[in-house]
Amino acid sequence: MTTSPGQTDQQSFHAVRDDFVRSWGALGTAWGINRTMAMIHALLMVSPEPLCTDEVMEALQISRGNANTNLRELVSWGLIHPEVKPGERKDYFVAEKDAWRIFCIVTRERKRRETEPALRVLNDCAARSEAFGTKEAETFHRQMAELAEFVELTNSIMERVARSERSQIVPRLLPLLK
Amino acid sequence: MTTSPGQTDQQSFHAVRDDFVRSWGALGTAWGINRTMAMIHALLMVSPEPLCTDEVMEALQISRGNANTNLRELVSWGLIHPEVKPGERKDYFVAEKDAWRIFCIVTRERKRRETEPALRVLNDCAARSEAFGTKEAETFHRQMAELAEFVELTNSIMERVARSERSQIVPRLLPLLK
DNA sequence: CACATGTTTCAGTATTTACTGAAAGTACAT
DNA sequence: ATGTACTTTCAGTAAATACTGAAACATGTG
Incomplete structure (x- = not known):
């Protein structure tokens, strides 16, 4: 058979x-x-x-x-x-089957679970190391502040991208590919 | 004391x-x-x-x-x-202490460990479902292809961003924040 | 209400992942 | 070649994570 x-x-x-x-x-x-x-x-x-x-x-x-x-x-x-x-x-x-919507959901969730907690840690450490006056503490403080600022930026970008309509964002990203 | x-x-x-x-x-x-x-x-x-x-x-x-x-x-x-x-x-x-360089390294690693394997899976499934001729298979094929295309795009963007100098990319990302 | 259908919980267990520490390995110095 | 300083490996174990299945719970329906 x-x-x-x-x-x-x-x-x-x-x-x-x-x-x-x-x-x-x-x-x-x-x-x-x-x-x-x-x-x-x-x-x-x-x-x-x-x-x-x-x-x-x-x-x-x-x-x-x-x-x-x-x-x-x-x-x-x-x-x-x-x-x-x-x-x-x-x-x-x-x-949900639409690739863009899935992407937005995952991005938002990652922001919530990954970058936001990181930002809290960095801001907290930056604040707590602000006023010691030692060179050591000052170096540490700058480092925390610099990292926090950067994470904040990526955070905002993720937020903005995940909120957008695909048709609004993708054309604005494509030029990045040169 | x-x-x-x-x-x-x-x-x-x-x-x-x-x-x-x-x-x-x-x-x-x-x-x-x-x-x-x-x-x-x-x-x-x-x-x-x-x-x-x-x-x-x-x-x-x-x-x-x-x-x-x-x-x-x-x-x-x-x-x-x-x-x-x-x-x-x-x-x-x-x-490595520079926030931008750390970001690039992590992005590149995530691309390698997360998006590239996903792309392989999607492309593979798309290819293997191409020629069945049934409506069911056709739907599946389209879905795989659509997802693959999208992951490919994010892949390229990650690649491009992680290769860049901060001074080159950040100013081009800022307008995204409106 | 008693019963049927469907959902949630959770203690116990299995699986996966990470860690220890002692032994084996490497490589340079004398 | 022997010793010394350091690194790597890996079998055994510990810890974290995920899963099962049966019991409790919730929400209809006749």
Whole structure:
């Protein structure tokens, strides 16, 4: 018995899609996002239909607790959102699929989790080292202040970019590429 | 017996510096950099003198193996570099202290570890889903291609920015802030 | 209310990641 | 070639992080 070409195609197409989900999970790790969260995101991005918790559990072979935690985390990021199907009680989840919007969300989240805490530390250390009068303290203070200023700048740029419409920002970035 | 003002100042200044090292370590975690690596980087950034492995071990209370691994990792990133003191055999380490250069190094490393692998995944999935002919595959292919194109753009921008002189790029970024 | 459906929590466990410290390795000096 | 100063490796262990699954909770419905 031979497999029909159609079936083969179907099978290998799904293999590609599964590979994407798996690879995105692995990438997640490098991005400081846990594997499961990244895989669920990938799964929903490429799913033509919204999926419920049980479908996600089934597709990724994960527990209910794990699915629930990561679905909620993705909702809190804004990368997916719950939808109710008429006549059904359970939530179905849909992913944001537009590259620019995903980029904005991730940028905003990174700003919140990475650059803002760094800025607080730097400003705090700069303030606390201001008035000692020793040369050592003065050097340290300058260093903190310089770093803070710089982080502040990147912070503002991230904020501004992530707030913009793609059509407004991308054309203004392109000249940077010379 | 009372503590002299000078001694108090000295003590609390060092407390600030130690806080910076600890906090930078904690931040490192959020940035996907291990705590020790971030702490060593912070320690060397605020150290007026180059430090050798034993001094780093002593200051952070860590083992030789740990110190060695993370010092080498920092050297490989380019965030610190070894120096030899005349007449001594051991390496002393100095941190890059300029905010812009640190930013460039981190950007380049993130590109290498985060966006480039993502691009490979996306291009690979796009290529492999090109020729199936089904509507499902076509949708998936478009999605991969769109994401790849976008990641490629951010990739190029990161590359370009990280290669530039601060004086060349910052003035061109400022207008983005409106 | 009793029941069904769906969601959340969390103690226990598994997996991953980081660290220790002693031993092996390297390389220069005498 | 032996000793000394320093660096690297790595097996074993510790710590951090993520996951499971069953029980508690919430929210309808008849």
